[in-house]
Amino acid sequence: MLARRRRLPLRLVRCVALLAALGLVLLMGPGAAAHALVASSDPADGATLASSPSQIVIMFTEQPDLKRSLIQVLDTSGHKLAGGAPEPVAGQPSTVVRIPVTATLPKGVYTVSWKSISAVDGHLATGAFAFGVGQAPQPGSAKTTVKTPGPSEVAVVARWFYLYGLIGLLGLSFTELVVLRGRSSPARLHWAMAASWVVAAGGLAGLTQAQASGAGLGVGDLLSSSIGRALLLRGVPLLLAGVVAALVLAGVRRLREAGVGPLAVVTLAAMLGEVLKSHAAASTSWTWLRVGEQWVHFVAAGVWIGGLAGLLLSLGPLGPGSRGPAARRFSFWAGIAIVAVGITGTLRAFDEVGTWHGLFHTGFGQLIVVKIALFGLLGLLGALNRFRNVRAVEASPRGLRRTGGAELVAMAAVLAATALLQNLAPARTAAAAGATTLSPVVIDANDFATTYRLHLTVTHDTAGFNTFALTVSDYESRKPAKIDGTKITFHYTDSPAVGDSSLQLARQPDGSYKAQGANMAVVGHWLLTVNVSNGVHSVDVPIDIVTQTQPEPTTSQAFQGSPTVFTVSLPGSRSVQIYIEPVRLGKAEFHATFFDAKGQELKMATFAAMAFRMPGGSAALLPFRQLSQGHFVADAPATLGTYSFSVAGTTADGDALGATISLPVA
The missing domain is CATH 2.60.40.2480 (Periplasmic metal-binding protein Tp34-type)
Structure with a gap:
């Protein structure tokens, strides 16, 4: 009875982790996908031009596949006036593309419709924005749209199998090369290598099929597309791994011993191929550093979790006298791998999320939080193994098997979150794509x-x-x-x-x-x-x-008989409260008060405010008075209408802060 009570918590952990994995795959699958979104354009969204443009230039957040992407200029009747496959712009990064506009566009409003397939990860995105020639686009008449089809359950599950298969191949090879170190490896280890390869190959096939289907590519067009090139980058080393794994499984002992090393090498190459088609490779600066971080993260997870699977498979055949040294060797390297996973994961999360708001208020950031929680669970289980079960493994491997099994199931949930993250636009990318607002x-x-x-x-x-x-x-x-x-x-x-x-x-x-x-x-x-x-x-x-700033989380409080107060979040948990006094005697007042993280008024060294009537009004600096160390009042425009207000200043410590908000003057 007591033994059953002890086993209950671990069974509960396994069930919870497995349910988390299934829930992540099935319930969160329809989220927004990535990734080549519009960061900026010329003409800009909502721009009014004096004459017809000679070209449309778009900067995407990732390099688009030029052969499979499309940009078109449409009139208000939906007729195509210009467009086709985009071309690169000389002297500009590969994310900047253009289409020529040979026809002279008459006065009117036009829509730029675009479709992009990312050259990095093969994901599809579509959208549209408007500009005018001699005429301003009316609010609501040409609304900016962006559509990124959500990742299908097939794509997420396939990537899940693919990642788990690669981790298994590397970890099982690591077990034979390092953990067992010269001892005869059990046959079940080699069968597990073959099974891991089948899982990875099936996952890669499913992932490629799902991406090709989402992009509308047929078999004949696959290899000439970015999705086909990604298949080759991932598939060639995986195919070599399959050949080596087959030789290891079927060969004599010497061939088996000689083949495990090359199997680990080609698996590392396959992992690098996966990373080269991930968010890390889409970075616009320090690309190889970010690719290296992601690759180390992937490899360390393989050593830790794949190696644990190999150790658990080997415990029975090893027997007393050999289990202890093998478990201690694994525990040593697993400790290093856990630290590497934590450090590289933190660096990658900071690079892809960037802000606390992005961490807690975007789908991508919330999945990062899920991964952090699951990583904490894995760390606790790993500590239990290291400080309790490894020491007792000579007497009985039962505790290590139970806790290790729970780790493997929890890792399944982590990889489910990872599979979803690869199909979502990072918070920084989403923010860049929103810059055109x-x-x-x-x-x-x-x-x-x-x-x-x-x-x-x-x-x-x-x-x-x-x-x-x-x-x-x-x-x-x-x-x-x-x-x-x-x-x-x-x-x-x-x-x-x-x-x-x-x-x-x-x-x-x-x-x-x-x-x-x-x-x-x-x-x-x-x-x-x-x-x-x-x-x-x-x-x-x-x-x-x-300067204007991108929209930040804003709350409002309405008070009877008083103006509505808007609170805009600023970096460092600071904020600025903004409100406008109604027009009286032909005069309106604009108030801005800065607060620190504790809600105390923030001492400001400088301040400035600018406003312009929307849409298209001329901007002007607002004269202001300082009422207290962080409270400023400026003369707002007296003409009724909706205005864009931008405030900025530096704190006594020299930090530059700013906010942009649209408010009515009534």
């Missing part, structure tokens, strides 16, 4: 002598890479001015530590000037000096601008 900032200005009128459009006015488009016209006639050239100098007003920079704008066929650059690299208030070069008529025009 910000409206371009338009600023109208003129020089002191009223020689020129300037119309500057900044897309998307965020900290980092932006597009600057400028038109210069005569102040009196409002006709395009003939000038020699123009450039913009950037000065960050919030800190002298950020040096000034400049950006030369290139003349466009329509007479405007355009350039792209990451000159506004920090959140905050920037002073742009636009130099219009035209001999003795050259002028410098100062323009103030506050």
Whole structure:
């Protein structure tokens, strides 16, 4: 009776872990898939152009398969006016593609419809955005859409089998090479190697079929696609592993001993092939470092869990006197593997999630939390084995078998979560894909002598890479001015530590000037000096601008007789509370108060606020007064309507903070 009570918790652990694995596969399968989503475009979503564009340029979050992806320009009747398979842009990263627009688009609103198949992992995504020529897209008339078909149960289960098969191949090879170390390995170990290969091969076949079906590819088109290339990258080393495993299973003893080493090597190559078609390979910087982290993570899991399976299979044939040394050797290497899994997993989670909000408020981040919880369970079971069951294995292997079996079942749940993660866009990718939700900032200005009128459009006015488009016209006639050239100098007003920079704008066929650059690299208030070069008529025009920030979690509180207060989350668990006093006597007031993580008012060293009426209004800096160390009030626009407000400033410690929010002035 007592023995049954002791076995009950471990049986319960196995059941819970198995149910978790099945639940992850069957219930969470329909989540949003990855991965080549639109990060930015030219024309931008919602942009209004003065004349017909000569091309459509899109930057994706991952490299698209050019042969299988599609970009089209449609009019309001759905007629195709331009488009086809995209082509690379010279001098740009492989994520940037274009299609030419040879026809002259008349005044109107147009939709860019796109379909991408990721060259990294073969996933399909579709979407659309709108722009206007001589006419602004009306709100709601051309809504931006993105659709990423959810991973099918077949794809998730197939990847689950594939990962478990590779882990089994590596771990069983590790058992024979390191754990048993020269002792005659039991036949069941070699049969398990063959079974692991069958599981991995079946999983790879199912995964490829599911991806090809989702992308609409036939057998004849498979090998010429990114999905087919991924099959070769994964399948060739796996095929070699199958040949070696067959020789090990059928060969004489010497052939078996000589074949296990090559089997481990080709399995490591197959694992690398899988990693090269994962999120890590889609990184835009330090790619090989991230690939290395993911590969070490995968290999360490194979040594730990696959090696545990090999040890459990070998306990009976080893017998007393041999079980103890083998178990202790495995325990030593498993301890190293657990540490490696924890460190590399943390690095990969930080890279793919990036923020606490992304961890707890996105499907990808929530699966990371599930993996962390399951990893904790595995760690506890591993500790129980290391400090209790390994010591008692000579007397009886029963405890090690029971706890080890629970570890293997828990690992099944971890791999189910991993299979789902490979079919979801990382939180950072999703955030990058959402960057196009910000409206371009338009600023109208003129020089002191009223020689020129300037119309500057900044897309998307965020900290980092932006597009600057400028038109210069005569102040009196409002006709395009003939000038020699123009450039913009950037000065960050919030800190002298950020040096000034400049950006030369290139003349466009329509007479405007355009350039792209990451000159506004920090959140905050920037002073742009636009130099219009035209001999003795050259002028410098100062323009103030506050960077926009991507939407952050926002809550609102309505109070009877008082304005609604909006609280926007900021990095470091800080926040800013924003509200607008109603218009009275032709005047409205905009309030912003910064708070620290404890809810105390945050001492701010600098502050700036900018607003523009939506859609397409000219942006302007708002004059403000400081009421307390973190509370500022600015003169809001008095004209009724919906406005985009951007606030930014630096704390007393030098941290740059900012928020963008759309609010009505009523």
